[in-house]
Amino acid sequence: MEASTKPVLYTYFRSSCSWRVRIALALKGLAYDSAPVNLVKDGGQQLSPEFxxxxxxKQVPVLRIDGITLSxxxxxxEYLEETRPNPRILPQDPKTRAQVRMISDHIVTGIQPLQNLSVLQQMGEKKLDWAQSCISSGFxxxxxxxxxxxxxxxxxxxxxxxxxxxxxxTIRRINKALLELEAFQISHPSxxxxxxxELKV
Amino acid sequence: MEASTKPVLYTYFRSSCSWRVRIALALKGLAYDSAPVNLVKDGGQQLSPEFxxxxxxKQVPVLRIDGITLSxxxxxxEYLEETRPNPRILPQDPKTRAQVRMISDHIVTGIQPLQNLSVLQQMGEKKLDWAQSCISSGFxxxxxxxxxxxxxxxxxxxxxxxxxxxxxxTIRRINKALLELEAFQISHPSxxxxxxxELKV
Incomplete structure (x- = not known):
């Protein structure tokens, strides 16, 4: 595969992990081809020998880019940030970068639906304020x-x-503000x- | 807190997340003070108002370093790698870095004991070989x-x-080789x- 080929994203519209990557691609203005993988249809297309x-x-998202395949x-x-740094989605100061990664990891390690709830509840108001104050001071x-x-x-x-x-x-306010941005809209599951x-808007 | 203060690691001997950080500190030769947090004693010391x-x-590890507090x-x-790059624990080539992060994330997103098992089983032999071949080609x-x-x-x-x-x-062979290294030994839960x-060796 040539490095100049358009990237291919294996994605499922409703997968939050896929959505994160779609937002990053949109923010960075990277054109890509979608290869949908339906996680519920046919008993889960991610289980097929092809996928x-x-x-x-057996998970989405997968991004084929620059001749490599990443999950x-x-x-x-992080790869997109290192190879396409504009616009940046990680601050340049190592301390602030660390705080962004800390919040990201905290959310992402709650993969399962049940954990998703508990992670959000753990974030809570006081804790998100804490996290936000960590971050905003560096921004x-x-x-x-x-x-x-x-x-x-x-x-x-x-x-x-x-x-x-x-x-x-606080979470609702930040979420609402982000959803006004085009990158978050065009990447949205709907x-x-x-x-x-029936789920399109 | 002064940036020159010795780092403090809040740690639990048996926590695999804490152990990862202990290995990194050992590889980079960074002296630190341990602040043990017993996750089972007193109903879980991580729940105390002090912690x-x-x-x-309410989780370990936490590292206080350079005037900031990271979890x-x-x-x-990643913060240690950015601020203390020698010796490196991420390769310099972005593609290889991505593959190291991919395997790390795959393991780390399996936080819970039950997931721990399934993650390892998911890694399996064929898949680890795949991952290893991705990586070793870049090393x-x-x-x-x-x-x-x-x-x-x-x-x-x-x-x-x-x-x-x-x-x-393959997993056993790699694990055995790594456990020969001092950084993996001095950071070991035992x-x-x-x-x-009774658990010391």
Whole structure:
């Protein structure tokens, strides 16, 4: 495969891990081809021999780019940041970078639906304020970071599982502001090539 | 807190997340003070008001370093790599770095004991070979990477939960080789300040 080939993203419209990568690709203005993998249809298309040849871990997202095949959303996002640094989604100061990674990891290690809820509840109001104050002190202006790429799909899942978000005004405010941005809109589960017609907006 | 103060690691001897960070500190030759947090004693010392003031997420490891307080093992390790790059634990080539992060994330997102097992089983023989072949093609010599820091504590957990490792000779071989290294030995759960006497070796 040539490094100049358009990247291919194996994705599922509703997967929060896929969505994180879609936001990163959109923020960086990278054109790519979608290869939808339906995690529920046909007993899970990720289990097919064809897809296992792409990713033996049987998970989306997978990004084929620059002649390599990458899985794990944060590893993919870090690669995009290192090879396509504009616009940046990690601050340049190592201490602030560390705090962005800390929040990202905290969200991402809650992969399973059940954990998704508990992670959000763990984040809570006081704790998110704490995290935000860590971060905002290091920021100039309003930079969208890797942590934001993790937060929005997490809130989407929480809403899907009917978690009451009224106790978390800070999370809701940040989420709302991010959803105004084009990168978060065009990557949204409701607007993907594999979104079922009844879920499209 | 002065940047020149010795780092403090809040750690639990048996925590695989703590062990990852202990290995990184040892590889980089960084002296630090241990602040043991017993996750089972007193109903879990991580729940105490004193520790929650350190980390509202109520988890170890936490590293106080350079005037900041960091949690999440991989965020801590990335920070150490950025601020103390010698010796490197991430390769310099972005593609190889991505593959090391991919394997690390794959292991680390399996936090819970139950997942620990399934992650290792998912890694399996064929898949680890795949991962290894991805990586070794990019390496010169035998570099210890972030992925190795994740692998060894994972295998330790698997042994603790009596997972049969005979089907995974590659994992066993790599694990054995890594355990010969001093950084993996001095950071081992059996040799920590908070290791109970009956578990010390």
């Amino acid at each position: 296992q040849a792409v990713n033996p871990m 794990q959303s944060l590893a993919i996002i 100039e202006g309003h930079m969208v970071t890797m942590a934001d790429l993790c937060l929005v799909p997490q809130v989407y899942n929480a809403e899907r599982y009917k978690v009451d978000l009224t106790p978390y005004p 607007r993907q090539p594999d979104t079922p017609p | 929650q003031a350190v980390n509202p997420m 999440q093992s991989l965020a801590i390790i 010169e010599g035998h570099m210890v990477t972030m992925a190795d820091l994740c692998l060894v504590p994972q295998v330790y957990n698997a042994e603790r939960y009596k997972v049969d490792l005979t089907p995974y000779p 040799r920590q300040p908070d290791t109970p006497p």
